[in-house]
Amino acid sequence: MATLYRKYRPQNFQEVVGQNHIKVTLEHEIESDKLAHAYLFCGPRAVGKTTLARVFAKAINCIKRKSGEHEPCNNCDICKNITAGHNLDIIEIDAASHTGVDNVRENIIAVSRVSPSSLKFKVFIIDEAHMLSIQAFNALLKVLEEPPPNIIFILATTEVHKVPETIISRCQRFDFRRISVIDIMKKLRYIVNNEELKIADEILEDIARHSEGYMRDAESLLGQVVAIGGKEVTREEADLVIPRSDLNEAITLVGLLAKKDAGKAIALVNKLLDEGIELVRFTRDVIELLRKIMLAKINPALSDKLGLELGETLEVRIGEISKELEVKQLIFFIEKFYEARNELKSAFLLQLPLELAIAEICLGVGLAIKTPVVKPAAGNNGIKPTVNLNNGSAGKNPEPIKTAVNNPNKFSQLSREHISAKWNEVLIKVKKYNHSLSFILRVCQPRNIAGNQLCLAFKYKFHKERMGDENIKQHVESVLKEVYGQPLIVEAIVDESIEVVNGDNGGGDNNVSDNNGNGQDNINPGETEVKKENAGNGENKMMENLIKTFGGKVVN
């Protein structure tokens, strides 16, 4: 059965799978009798370049083909002769083979001088044309500069960049693509029916998917499956040949993530590990799958064009899961699995990076490394910190802080500690521009820094909204750049759980300066100096001040 590929090699245009964009043009040229002297077929291996070249050579020479038609009859002596590979006017050269390279020059020069003996057109099909020697290319170029009538060159190559520009410019170029899973499926189904075999669609789909767009690989894999299973192939028999695909499991995992079922998801990963699945590859499958769903969410056409091709059965499953997910979530999932994938290689517990990713996604925990609560430093003038950058809002439940993960190379030098260390400097500089703005920043919490994004949490929505004001944002960002020596983008969020103990705007000034004046070492820079004060009074004062400055309105 290993000869399925030969047996089912397309003999006319209709039988050629995929490459419609190329077929249409070639068919039209044949119908209208407007042929080029040279064609360049570029593209990956095993997608039908030489097959199409042969069909083309046959069609233009078929004596039974009527004008205005493009298909060879496959019945006349010429067609039969060409199909059998016996015609001397169809010259196939494999430039990759040694003899090919040696002979090609003489062949091209000698043979192209002689008109076709039996056919209308003499056709050179040069496979792996990029392997031709410089001498051979020169000979070819000479011929192409003054092409003899009735001689056609078809150059096929997988590496078009190695073909001289002078040659390319004299050819009509066609770029072949890999063949879709659906098209490969159709061909496999046709072969299976024709051979009177019994193989489930699901298995054919696995074969099609595994061959990654290469028809010849798909046919050869089908041949191997049939060799083991015979006329009726079972799943078990197919599994012996088709390299295991974990896409089904990957889809199951994504489904569990969508449902936030961490328990089952972690159990699945451990089951796969027990079964000997390579987790790095599995993680890659999960990422590709998530990417596909994300692309489909953004624009279905994108997914069709750029996404992983899965075949109908799996597409249906994914369609269901994707309804439960939003693009935002998908981006987060991808980031987490991407991180996990990088960590898998060095993990001493193989499954741990995946388990962590799952826990973070499903439970929203562990987003960060907890930083210890830092006590007020000794030289801090007894000021009681009420807003602690290192600590969460309530003090007892330190809020997880996301550490910088994006673009680690570019921004690795900035950590939360760096931000905290110079926060007072930021406040002072901002204050020169706007007194109350500095106050707002003083009672906000810098949360995390990811890449060049600094997240600031505000207790009040209108603080956040003011921070969104383009001028204010710009000013704050320019101060941040000045202080930290690199551009930072402020991302403001609201967290009502932040406890702001009444601030004293007036007194704050000195404290800022004092703190700043102290040695960096013994200051906990994260602690801003919002002073504890009589509740109602300070709050009103603060509000008044803020409203005055920003023109905001207190709702609730």
Ligand SMILES: [Zn+2]
């Ligand atoms: Zn014919």
